[in-house]
Amino acid sequence: MFTPTDPGFAEEVAAFNLSTQHQPDVAFGALDAEDVATAVKWAAEQGMPVAVQSTGHGASNAIQGGLLISTRRMLELSIDPVERTARVGAGVRWKAVVDHAATFGLMGLCGSTTDVGVVGYTLGGGLPIMGRKYGFASDHVIAFELVTADGTQRRVSKDENPELFFLLRGGKGNLGIVTAIEFHLFPSEDIFAGGVYFDGQHAATVLDQFSRWVDTLPTEASASLAFLRLPDMDIIPEPLRGKFVVHLRYAYQGDAAVATQLLEPMRQCAPFMMDATGPLESTQFDSIHQDPDQPVPARERGFLLDRLDHQVKEAILRHFGPGVESPVLMAELRLLGGALAVSADGEDSVSGRDAAFSFFMAGMAVPPLAELLPQVYDAVQEDLREASSGSTFVNLHGHFVDAEDRDRAWAPRIRERLKRAKAEVDPNNMFSFGHVVGLPVIDQTVLLEDVVTTGGDAVPGN
Ligand SMILES: Cc1cc2nc3c(=O)[nH]c(=O)nc-3n(C[C@H](O)[C@H](O)[C@H](O)COP(=O)(O)OP(=O)(O)OC[C@H]3O[C@@H](n4cnc5c(N)ncnc54)[C@H](O)[C@@H]3O)c2cc1C
Numbered sequence: 001m002f003t004p005t006d007p008g009f010a011e012e013v014a015a016f017n018l019s020t021q022h023q024p025d026v027a028f029g030a031l032d033a034e035d036v037a038t039a040v041k042w043a044a045e046q047g048m049p050v051a052v053q054s055t056g057h058g059a060s061n062a063i064q065g066g067l068l069i070s071t072r073r074m075l076e077l078s079i080d081p082v083e084r085t086a087r088v089g090a091g092v093r094w095k096a097v098v099d100h101a102a103t104f105g106l107m108g109l110c111g112s113t114t115d116v117g118v119v120g121y122t123l124g125g126g127l128p129i130m131g132r133k134y135g136f137a138s139d140h141v142i143a144f145e146l147v148t149a150d151g152t153q154r155r156v157s158k159d160e161n162p163e164l165f166f167l168l169r170g171g172k173g174n175l176g177i178v179t180a181i182e183f184h185l186f187p188s189e190d191i192f193a194g195g196v197y198f199d200g201q202h203a204a205t206v207l208d209q210f211s212r213w214v215d216t217l218p219t220e221a222s223a224s225l226a227f228l229r230l231p232d233m234d235i236i237p238e239p240l241r242g243k244f245v246v247h248l249r250y251a252y253q254g255d256a257a258v259a260t261q262l263l264e265p266m267r268q269c270a271p272f273m274m275d276a277t278g279p280l281e282s283t284q285f286d287s288i289h290q291d292p293d294q295p296v297p298a299r300e301r302g303f304l305l306d307r308l309d310h311q312v313k314e315a316i317l318r319h320f321g322p323g324v325e326s327p328v329l330m331a332e333l334r335l336l337g338g339a340l341a342v343s344a345d346g347e348d349s350v351s352g353r354d355a356a357f358s359f360f361m362a363g364m365a366v367p368p369l370a371e372l373l374p375q376v377y378d379a380v381q382e383d384l385r386e387a388s389s390g391s392t393f394v395n396l397h398g399h400f401v402d403a404e405d406r407d408r409a410w411a412p413r414i415r416e417r418l419k420r421a422k423a424e425v426d427p428n429n430m431f432s433f434g435h436v437v438g439l440p441v442i443d444q445t446v447l448l449e450d451v452v453t454t455g456g457d458a459v460p461g462n
Contacts, residue, residue, distance in 0.1 A: 015056025019297035019365035024068035033179035041151030054117035107188035112289035124395035132338030138169035139344035170350030192259035193251035194277035200244030202270035209269035219338035300398030304355035
C-alpha cells in the first residue's frame with residue numbers, strides 16, 4: 001500500500017502514456033486475487049472509488065483520488081497445448097503469452113503491440129493483428145475471474161453468470177476487477193506479414209488503391225494504412241527517419257504464394273521506400289506496426305467509419321496528405337469486417353462489428369503540439385462525421401472529453417444493459433474511472449491539460 005508521500009508511489013501509479021499522471025489517494029500492488037478482493041473490500045468500507053491499472057497503455061484519462069490497484073505483479077501464465085488454451089493473471093502482457101505459446105506452435109490474438117496487458121485489451125474487445133480471420137480476442141474467452149464491488153470473487157463464463165460474461169466481453173472495467181482470464185489459442189504457422197513503406201508524396205495514389213484493394217481481400221488477410229510523420233530520431237531506420245511516409249500493414253495466414261499475390265496490387269501502385277513483408281513468426285508480430293516500445297506522452301482519438309469513399313479519402317488527404325503541417329504523428333485506417341463482423345456466440349458488448357474501418361489518430365502530448373491536437377482531432381472528426389457511425393471501439397477511443405463522448409463506446413442497447421448490471425454488482429459506483437457507463441466525468445481533462453502544457457510537473461488543481 002502506498003500513499004503519495006511514500007517512496008515507490010510514483011512508480012506504482014506510472015502509466016505507459018506519460019501524458020497521464022494518475023493521482024490516486026492510495027495505490028496498492030496486488031499479488032493475487034485474494035489481495036484484490038481484500039483491497040476492494042477495504043475501499044468499500046472507506047467509501048472510496050477504485051481504479052485498476054496493469055500497464056497504463058490505456059491510461060488516456062487520469063485518475064484523481066480513490067484507490068488505484070496495480071495488477072502488474074499478477075503474472076500467472078499457463079498454457080494447455082492439447083486443449084489449445086491459456087490462463088493468465090491480470091498483470092500478464094501479450095509478449096509473455098505470444099513467446100510461450102510459440103514454443104507449442106500456437107498464438108494468442110494480440111494486437112499491434114505485445115506490450116499491452118492481455119486482460120485490459122481483451123475486456124475492450126481486443127482487435128487483433130489477425131482479426132479478420134479470427135474475430136476479436138474477446139470472442140475466444142472461456143472464462144473470467146472477477147472481483148466485484150463487494151469483494152466477492154466470481155467465475156464468469158457462458159454457463160456461470162452469463163449476463164456478466166456477455167457484458168465483460170467489450171464492457172471494459174465497468175463491472176469489477178478481472179483477476180485472471182482463460183482463452184483459446186490458435187496455430188501460429190504460415191503467417192506472412194509486415195509493412196510496406198511509401199514516400200508520403202504518393203499518399204493519394206496509395207490511399208486510392210488501398211480503398212479498392214481492401215474489397216478484394218479474403219478474411220485470411222488483415223490490413224491497415226497509416227500516415228506517419230516520423231520523428232528524426234535514432235530509433236527510426238535511416239531511410240524513414242524524419243520523413244512523412246504511408247505505411248501499409250499486412251498480415252495473412254495461409255499459403256505464402258497467395259499472400260504475396262494478394263499484396264501485389266499495393267506493391268505495384270507506387271514506388272516504395274522499404275518492403276518489410278515476408279514469412280513471419282508470431283513472436284515477431286511487433287515488427288508489423290512498429291508501435292513505440294518505450295513509454296511516450298501521447299494524446300489519441302479514434303472512432304469508427306462506415307466507408308472509405310471519395311469524401312473520406314479527400315478529408316484524410318486534406319488533414320494528413322503531402323505538404324500538410326500536422327501535429328498528428330499517426331493517422332491509421334484499420335480494415336474491419338470478416339470474422340470481426342460476427343459475434344462468436346451471437347451476443348457481447350464489443351462495438352465495431354458493423355463498421356468498415358477503425359480510424360485512429362495519435363500525437364505527442366508535449367508543448368506546443370499538445371495544445372494543437374484536440375483542435376485537429378475535432379476538425380478531422382467533423383469532416384468525417386457523415387461517414388462515421390458516431391460510435392467508437394473502446395480500446396481505440398483515446399482520451400474522452402466528457403460523459404457523452406465516453407458513452408460512444410457502446411451502442412445504446414448495450415449501454416443500458418451495462419448500466420443495469422452495474423446497478424446490481426456495483427450499486428455505489430465504486431468502479432467510476434476510465435471507460436465506464438453513465439457516470440459524471442471527474443475533472444480529468446483539466447489534469448491532463450495541466451500535465452501536458454507544463455511538461456509533466458504540474459500538481460493537479462494548482
Ligand atoms: C501502442 C498501442 C497499441 C495498441 N494496439 C491495439 C490493438 O491493436 N488492438 C486493440 O484492441 N487495442 C490496442 N491498443 C489499446 C489497448 O488494448 C488498450 O489501451 C488496453 O486498455 C490496454 O490494456 P492495459 O491493461 O495494457 O492498460 P491499462 O492502462 O493498465 O488498463 C486500461 C484499462 O483497462 C481496464 N482494465 C485493465 N486491467 C483490468 C482488470 N484487471 N480488470 C478490469 N479492468 C481492467 C481498465 O478500464 C483500465 O483503465 C493499443 C494501445 C497502445 C498504447
